[in-house]
Amino acid sequence: MTFLNNDSFNHDVAGGPDPEHRDCPEIDVVGFLTPGQSRQTQAFTVARTCEFHDHGFHSPLFNGRIIIR
Numbered sequence: 001m002t003f004l005n006n007d008s009f010n011h012d013v014a015g016g017p018d019p020e021h022r023d024c025p026e027i028d029v030v031g032f033l034t035p036g037q038s039r040q041t042q043a044f045t046v047a048r049t050c051e052f053h054d055h056g057f058h059s060p061l062f063n064g065r066i067i068i069r
Helices: none
Strands: 001-004 012-015 031-033 038-040 048-054 063-066
Touching: 031 038
Parallel strands: none
Antiparallel strands: 001 038, 012 031, 012 048, 048 063
16 A cells, blocks of 8 residues: 655654554554655555554544555
8 A cells, every 4th residue: 555645744654543552563664754755555464454643643634544355
């Protein structure tokens, strides 16, 4: 999966619903994205639901979920 920062702000993508509950290390490799930058996650090899958040913006607007089947 590819994350693309289409915003005018930097974003720091991390797996899990919040910093205390990190659950998908495959997402953690995306890390810090400047505006216009993109980066891929590692391959997802297990069927599950992975949540992610922006570690810099602690707002529900920057949270999401990926369903791996």
